[in-house]
Amino acid sequence: MSKVEGTCEPQHGWWQKPMLHFEEEQGAHRKVTWLELFYDLVFVVAIAQIAHQFAGRLDWHGAGEFVMLLVPVWWIWIGGTIYNERFESRGVENRVFFFLQMLGVGGIALFAHHGTGENAVGFALSYIFARGLITFLFLRGGFHNPVFRPVSTRYATGFILSLILWTISIWVPAPGKFFLWYGGMALELAAPWTTLKQQANLPRFSTSKMPERYGLFTIIVLGEGIVGAISGVASHHHPSFDTILQGALALLLSFLLWWTYFDFVARRVPRPKTLNIILWSYAHLPLVLCIVAVGAASLNLVAGEPHATMEPSTRMLFAASVAGMLCATAFLETRLAPAPNEPTHPLVSPLLKVAAGGIVLAFGLVGWPGSAVGFLVCVLAAALVNPAYAAWVWFRKPEAHDAGHYVG
Numbered sequence: 001m002s003k004v005e006g007t008c009e010p011q012h013g014w015w016q017k018p019m020l021h022f023e024e025e026q027g028a029h030r031k032v033t034w035l036e037l038f039y040d041l042v043f044v045v046a047i048a049q050i051a052h053q054f055a056g057r058l059d060w061h062g063a064g065e066f067v068m069l070l071v072p073v074w075w076i077w078i079g080g081t082i083y084n085e086r087f088e089s090r091g092v093e094n095r096v097f098f099f100l101q102m103l104g105v106g107g108i109a110l111f112a113h114h115g116t117g118e119n120a121v122g123f124a125l126s127y128i129f130a131r132g133l134i135t136f137l138f139l140r141g142g143f144h145n146p147v148f149r150p151v152s153t154r155y156a157t158g159f160i161l162s163l164i165l166w167t168i169s170i171w172v173p174a175p176g177k178f179f180l181w182y183g184g185m186a187l188e189l190a191a192p193w194t195t196l197k198q199q200a201n202l203p204r205f206s207t208s209k210m211p212e213r214y215g216l217f218t219i220i221v222l223g224e225g226i227v228g229a230i231s232g233v234a235s236h237h238h239p240s241f242d243t244i245l246q247g248a249l250a251l252l253l254s255f256l257l258w259w260t261y262f263d264f265v266a267r268r269v270p271r272p273k274t275l276n277i278i279l280w281s282y283a284h285l286p287l288v289l290c291i292v293a294v295g296a297a298s299l300n301l302v303a304g305e306p307h308a309t310m311e312p313s314t315r316m317l318f319a320a321s322v323a324g325m326l327c328a329t330a331f332l333e334t335r336l337a338p339a340p341n342e343p344t345h346p347l348v349s350p351l352l353k354v355a356a357g358g359i360v361l362a363f364g365l366v367g368w369p370g371s372a373v374g375f376l377v378c379v380l381a382a383a384l385v386n387p388a389y390a391a392w393v394w395f396r397k398p399e400a401h402d403a404g405h406y407v408g
Contacts (some may be wrong), residue, residue, distance in 0.1 A: 016091030019142040020148060023201045030209040032216065035098055036084065042102045042109065044220050046073050046290060049112035050108040051266055057295040058314040066296070067289060068178060069115045071185060072127050074288055078281065079134040081213050085205060086148070087141045087277045097137060104130025116225040120177060121170050122395040128166050131188070138150050158191025192278055199274040207269040215266040215282055221288050222261075224295025225254030232302025242306040242373065251375040252299040253322070256380065257291060260329055263394075264349060269334040280335040283328055290324035297321060301372050309370045319364025322379055324355035326386070345392040352389055356382045 011017065021032050050073065054066040080101050088094065107126030111119035131303055142152025162184035167181035176193055233239050233247035270280040297318040301310070330353035338346070358384040 003350075010090065011091065014091060016089040017144045018087035018089065018137070020086060020141075020145050020203055021088065021206070021288075024206050030206045032209060032212050033088075033215045035095060035156065036213065037216070039080065039098050039102060040077075040216060040220060042105045043073065043217070044223070045110035045223060046105050046112060047224065048227065049109050049260075050115075051228070051292050051296045052299075053113055053115075053300040054293065056227065058297060058300045058317055060317075063293070064318060065116045065275040066293065068181065069112055069123070070289060070292060071285065072131075072181075073105065074285055075106060075110075075185070075188060076101070076127070076134070077217060079131065079138075081217075083134060083137050083141065085210060085213075086202075087137075087145075097133065100133050101283045102128055104133065110209060116174070116178065119135055120174070124166050124169055124177075124181070124232055125165070128163055131159060131166075135163070147201065151195045151202065154194045154198070155191050158187045158194070162187040174247045188210075188280075196274050196278070198327050203278055204272050205344065207272070209215075210268060211269055214281075215262065216285070218266070218284070218291070221291045221295070222254055225298055226251060226297035228295040229254065229302055230336055232255050232299045235303040240306070244300070246373050246376065247302045248372070249380060250302050253294070253298070253376070253380055253383060256383045256387055257260055257294065257322075257325055259390065260326065260353070260383070261287070262384040263387070264344065264353075265329055265336065267333045268339050268342075270335050271337045276335055280332060283332050283335065285334065287328035290321045290328060293317065293321035294325065301376070304372060306373045307371045310367075310372055312374060315367060317365045317377075319360050319379070321359040322383065323364075326353045326360070326383070328355035330357075341397065343397040345393075349386075349389065352386055355383045 011019070021030070047070070050066060051071045053069075054062050055303070056062075057065075086096075104126050106116075107129065108123060111122035111126060113119065114125040138152045138155045138159075142149040142156075165180045165184035165187070169177045169184075172180060194210050229250035232250065233243055236243050239247075250276045270277055297314065300314060301318065304310075330350035332352045333344075333353070334346075360379050363375065363382075369378060
């Protein structure tokens with residue numbers, strides 16, 4: 001079956017049908033809308049609540065709860081984003097559906113504290129509401145666009161089975177409740193993989209809008225590192241110079257992580273094959289988890305005494321989060337289309353990130369240096385490698401300037 005061709009005809013009614021977008025086939029530019037930016041704000045709150053809870057219990061049990069709560073939030077954002085990429089309209093219905101999704105995410109933010117304990121039912125109900133709405137939207141898209149129907153049917157099968165498990169979990173006590181959550185998330189995350197053949201017949205995803213959407217969400221989660229650094233200093237009634245220095249170092253780490261993602265990933269588009277788009281999209285999950293974890297660990301670290309010996313679990317989680325972010329960025333870099341006059345080396349650049357991540361992980365494993373300030377300095381030295389490489393290749397290759405590769 002050949003790829004469907006067509007145009008996105010403008011609609012003028014106040015309540016519009018979802019119609020597939022063909023702008024990428026026509027070479028048209030799409031940009032992120034104000035509505036999408038507003039939609040992202042409710043995720044800021046939900047992520048902040050989950051990160052704050054993790055910072056208060058920075059151990060392996062807390063890490064498990066953190067992942068269990070944050071993955072559903074990320075998946076709701078992915079669902080809303082992909083639907084809007086396919087079927088965005090200018091009608092009132094688009095705003096209504098966005099707002100209803102925000103209500104669900106707002107509920108998740110409300111119940112995130114103790115979301116695996118006394119608020120687990122509220123968390124589950126909020127998730128069911130948000131994902132149930134997104135499932136309905138995809139079915140609605142398939143109803144009005146027969147070419148999309150094979151995809152929407154496969155989506156809905158996995159999503160509805162997941163929602164059944166989440167609904168059953170309301171009456172199941174822990175830990176059985178969480179096995180149902182895990183099973184439901186596995187079904188949902190697997191559903192897009194069953195549509196590879198069918199999606200190959202659909203219009204391509206926007207190379208102008210999609211990378212920008214993911215980049216904006218990455219900005220949101222990077223903000224947790226800034227919040228963590230500043231809130232950690234503010235938690236001291238009379239912060240010492242060393243505490244302020246520690247906060248500044250944690251803030252610098254967030255800056256270096258921003259530099260690494262946006263110089264190496266966000267400025268380029270993923271290769272257009274459906275399989276690659278899914279790999280690129282899913283690779284943002286460990287990236288997001290690790291960046292938010294760095295923010296939570298920064299809060300925990302800076303709120304403590306600068307020269308106190310770090311708890312082994314805190315040190316290891318901090319190191320693993322930074323290393324994970326660097327390795328996820330390395331993988332994402334391998335999913336990108338080659339750019340004209342690309343200044344970075346296709347093999348050296350990802351390997352530098354993996355190497356830097358390995359060094360950071362080694363610091364966490366050996367427990368040296370023991371103090372928080374010393375540990376941060378060593379992590380920063382490793383994290384600085386990739387921004388330094390980015391600046392070096394940029395300024396030694398003037399032809400890259402004309403292509404606008406440098407995001408700063």
